[in-house]
Amino acid sequence: MTTRPSDSRWLDGLNLVLLVLAGVIVMTPTAWMVLSSFKPSYEVTAYPPTLVFQPTLENYATLNSQTPFLRYTMNSLIVTVGSTLFGLLLGAPAAFVASWTRITWPAVVTLMARMAPGTLFLLPWYVMFRQVDMIGSYTALILTHAVITLPVVIWVLLPYFDNIPRSIYEAAQVDGCSPFRIFRRIALPLVSSGLAVSAILAFVFSWNFFLFALVLSNSQTKTLIAASFNFIGEGSTNWGGLMAAATIIALPPLILAAVVQRWLISGLTLGAVKG
Amino acid sequence: MNVNREHRGQMAAMSMPALVFTVAMIAFPIIYTIWMSFQTYSSTGQVIGWGGDNYSRMVADDRFWNGIWVTIYLYVLSLVMQLVLGTGLALLLFRARRLPGIMRSLFISPFMMPPVVAGMMWLVILDPSLGAANWILTSLGLPPSSWLASPAIVVPVLAMIDTWQWTPYVALIVLGGLQSLPPSVYEAAEIDGAPRHKVFWRITLPLLLPTLVTAMVLRSVDLLRFFDLIYITTQGGPSDRSMTLNIYGFRIGFEFFQLGYASALMITLSIMVLGAVIALNRLRAAVEW
Numbered sequence: 001m002t003t004r005p006s007d008s009r010w011l012d013g014l015n016l017v018l019l020v021l022a023g024v025i026v027m028t029p030t031a032w033m034v035l036s037s038f039k040p041s042y043e044v045t046a047y048p049p050t051l052v053f054q055p056t057l058e059n060y061a062t063l064n065s066q067t068p069f070l071r072y073t074m075n076s077l078i079v080t081v082g083s084t085l086f087g088l089l090l091g092a093p094a095a096f097v098a099s100w101t102r103i104t105w106p107a108v109v110t111l112m113a114r115m116a117p118g119t120l121f122l123l124p125w126y127v128m129f130r131q132v133d134m135i136g137s138y139t140a141l142i143l144t145h146a147v148i149t150l151p152v153v154i155w156v157l158l159p160y161f162d163n164i165p166r167s168i169y170e171a172a173q174v175d176g177c178s179p180f181r182i183f184r185r186i187a188l189p190l191v192s193s194g195l196a197v198s199a200i201l202a203f204v205f206s207w208n209f210f211l212f213a214l215v216l217s218n219s220q221t222k223t224l225i226a227a228s229f230n231f232i233g234e235g236s237t238n239w240g241g242l243m244a245a246a247t248i249i250a251l252p253p254l255i256l257a258a259v260v261q262r263w264l265i266s267g268l269t270l271g272a273v274k275g
Numbered sequence: 276m277n278v279n280r281e282h283r284g285q286m287a288a289m290s291m292p293a294l295v296f297t298v299a300m301i302a303f304p305i306i307y308t309i310w311m312s313f314q315t316y317s318s319t320g321q322v323i324g325w326g327g328d329n330y331s332r333m334v335a336d337d338r339f340w341n342g343i344w345v346t347i348y349l350y351v352l353s354l355v356m357q358l359v360l361g362t363g364l365a366l367l368l369f370r371a372r373r374l375p376g377i378m379r380s381l382f383i384s385p386f387m388m389p390p391v392v393a394g395m396m397w398l399v400i401l402d403p404s405l406g407a408a409n410w411i412l413t414s415l416g417l418p419p420s421s422w423l424a425s426p427a428i429v430v431p432v433l434a435m436i437d438t439w440q441w442t443p444y445v446a447l448i449v450l451g452g453l454q455s456l457p458p459s460v461y462e463a464a465e466i467d468g469a470p471r472h473k474v475f476w477r478i479t480l481p482l483l484l485p486t487l488v489t490a491m492v493l494r495s496v497d498l499l500r501f502f503d504l505i506y507i508t509t510q511g512g513p514s515d516r517s518m519t520l521n522i523y524g525f526r527i528g529f530e531f532f533q534l535g536y537a538s539a540l541m542i543t544l545s546i547m548v549l550g551a552v553i554a555l556n557r558l559r560a561a562v563e564w
Contacts, residue, residue, distance in 0.1 A: 012370070019367045023381055026443060030384060032407060033396040047405045048414075094293035097286050106294050113301050115548050117500040119525045120541035121300075123534055124307035147300050150293065179285045208389035210503045215529055228391050228507060232398065239399050246395040250388040257387035258380045264387075265447050 030250075037243040044240040059240035060248075066241070067230060073248075075138075075217070076207065076224040082142035084202045087149030092195065095154045096183050099161035100169065107158065110151040118211040121147065126215060136218030144212040149202035156201060160194030161187060197263045204253040224249050312538035320532060329539035339540065342520035345430060346547070349519060350498045353434040353441075357494060358487065360438065361445025368446060369453045382443040390440065394507035397436050398423070423508050426516040433517055436504060441497075445490050452486025453479075484562035492555045499548045520544045 036044050038055040041062070063069050098104050113121070125144060126135070134140045164187060172182050188195070213226035224245075231245040257264060315324035333339045364382075368374060385393070401408050401422035409419040422432050460482065464474045502521045505511065511518035511526065521544060528537030 015367055015370045019371055022364055022367065023378065026385055026439070027381055029393075029396055029400060029439065030388070032400060033392075036399065045405050048410050049407050090293040090296055093289035097290040101286065106290065106297060109302060110293075110297050112305065115496055115552060116305065116545045117521050117524070117541055117548070118502065119521060119528060119537070120308050120545055121304050122525075123311065123528050123538050123541065124304040125300075126529075127307075127311075127534065128304075143300060146296070150296065154293070173282075179282050180289065183289060204387060208387075208391075210389065210391050210506070211525075214506075225389055225391050228395060232395065232507065242395055243399060246392045250392045253387045253389065254384055257383050261376070261379050261383055264383060265444075265451060268444070 033243050033250075034247050036239060037247045039240055041238065041240045044243070059238075059244040062238070063231075063241045063244050067227070069245070069248075072222055072224045072227045075221050078138055079141045079145055079213070079221075079223055080203055080206045082138065083145035083149045083206045084199055086142060086146040087153045087202050087206075088195070088199060090146070091150050091153030091198070092157060092188070093183060095157035096161050096187050097179075098154070099158055099164075100179075104158075107151075107154050110154060113147045113151055122212065122215055125212075129216065135216055136221055138221055140216050141213060141221060141223070144216060145206045145209060148205050148209050152202045152205055153198045156198035157191060157194050160191040164190050197260050200256045200260045201264075201268070204256055207253055308538045309542055311535055312542050314535045316533065316535045320534075329536045332536060333539050333543065338515060338518065338523060339520075341515055342518055342523040342540075345515075345517060346499060346501070346519045346521070346544075349430050349434055349501055349517075350495070352431060353437045353498050353501075354491065354494055356434060356438045357442050357445045358490065360442045361490065362449050362483075362487070364442060364446035365449035365453060368450050382447065385440045386444040388440075390503035391507050393436060393440050394504045398508055401432065424513055426513045429509060429513060429517045433501075433505060433508070437498070437501070441494065445494065448490045448493070449483065449486055452483050456482050481562075482564065485559055485564070488555055488559040488562060492552060492559070495551045495555060496548060499544070499551060520547075 035051075037059050038057070039050070039053050040056050040058060043050055043053050044059075094106070098107050121144070125140075129135045129137075129140045168186060169182055172186055177185075208225070210225050210228075213223040214229075217223060217226050228245070228249070231242050312329055313325055313327065314322050315326065315328040317323045400406050403409065403419070403421040403424055406422075408422065412419055420428070423429055425432075456479070460478055461474070464478055469477075500521050501519050502525070505517050505519060505522050506525070509517045511522045520540060524537050524540035524544065527533050527540060
């Protein structure tokens with residue numbers, strides 16, 4: 001470019017300053033949430049807000065004693081792990097077959113779940129599950145959350161399976177290997193990193209999903225995220241507890257996201273973008 | 276390829292569970308909703324007729340048109356902010372070249388947290404009487420704002436929260452596009468002595484268009500179905516000013532249990548999303564190079 005070296009250095013400096021500024025804007029609200037969760041209850045609502053305080057776990061203790069927080073957490077784990085396993089169990093073989101036969105329209109149909117509003121599915125599901133008296137059951141929650149996890153698993157795994165050279169399959173077939181054996185013994189081990197990425201993304205998507213549990217859970221099976229409402233109701237008097245709840249709900253996805261950050265973008269865009 | 280019958284059977288067995296699930300939980304419910312949207316229910320929830328009643332009610336419903344307006348307003352405002360800021364952030368990240376892992380985690384954090392959590396935390400920050408945002412405003416000598424409680428600015432405030440959450444996502448997608456551009460075009464421009472802003476407008480941006488349209492598709496699908504954040508913070512208020520079509524349909528369906536009318540609203544919203552995706556895919560084909 002036409003710029004002189006000193007000019008370019010000045011621009012590099014400006015670039016860094018703007019980048020740090022962006023980082024601060026991105027980080028501050030989250031940091032505020034975490035800080036508030038450790039403030040003594042009388043100080044959370046102090047005005048003007050305080051920055052220096054004696055950190056305490058009081059809000060977390062209150063949360064645990066005044067709400068069935070552990071139960072909600074268990075429910076969230078049951079639904080999230082259940083739907084992730086279900087998605088993997090159905091999605092991995094389906095992605096393998098779609099990649100081998102190049103028949104991808106069933107995979108495209110699963111994308112409808114990403115395009116239609118959740119309420120569109122909730123209305124018929126509500127009627128269906130009410131008919132068989134399954135509203136509030138873990139089964140209903142796991143099945144509906146699998147609608148979130150299945151497309152993630154299939155679309156994250158497809159490019160991994162596509163990357164396996166077809167000559168490997170053909171050689172195995174010549175040796176008399178059945179498709180089922182090829183899948184289990186050859187293809188699956190070759191896409192193990194893809195399995196890990198898809199499992200983590202499916203977990204995060206399922207954990208974060210709000211709408212289905214809002215309608216289909218009951219007081220016994222309510223997930224953390226569907227219980228957020230109760231915390232907000234309490235939050236009008238107890239911001240500390242609200243921020244403690246928000247921090248705990250955000251923690252698993254944030255930790256897992258940090259683990260898979262390198263593969264995150266290609267996974268989140270369901271293969272539309274190579275990260 | 277010569278696949279014998281047994282092989283074909285095994286392949287079918289492997290894809291069948293996913294296929295059955297997709298038909299039962301995704302395809303059939305969509306058809307069922309279309310069917311319900313043509314059913315007329317009595318006030319007690321009994322089906323009393325069949326026809327276009329729900330749709331004629333919709334066209335005459337002011338709150339439906341308000342929902343369309345709020346949906347589009349929120350969509351356009353958020354999309355424009357996220358594309359402009361996201362492209363800017365991507366250019367900053369691209370120039371910095373090496374990005375420490377911790378920085379990457381930092382930029383990932385807003386869009387990996389549940390929108391519900393983002394809503395909880397911004398509710399506290401934007402609280403009209405005790406929130407940190409108004410404390411900053413008043414410290415700067417500016418008048419305080421009622422933020423999410425203000426009918427006039429509730430949509431821009433929601434767009435701002437969503438932009439905080441999703442700009443880094445757009446930025447990382449655009450960064451991927453920047454990194455895949457052939458370096459030769461820059462080198463040619465450098466030899467020609469083209470000024471920096473011209474390189475951006477004439478070379479970088481046109482080459483980046485397919486990536487930008489992809490980002491638009493991905494954000495459009497989420498923004499037109501905007502739900503979690505609104506439901507947690509305002510539930511469509513104050514006075515319906517943030518009542519998107521999705522929120523309205525949900526409340527009609529699950530607070531008033533008018534399943535037929537809610538179905539009609541959701542089918543309409545789905546057609547809007549589908550229309551946007553088709554239009555943007557056409558656009559992508561046009562800007563592909």
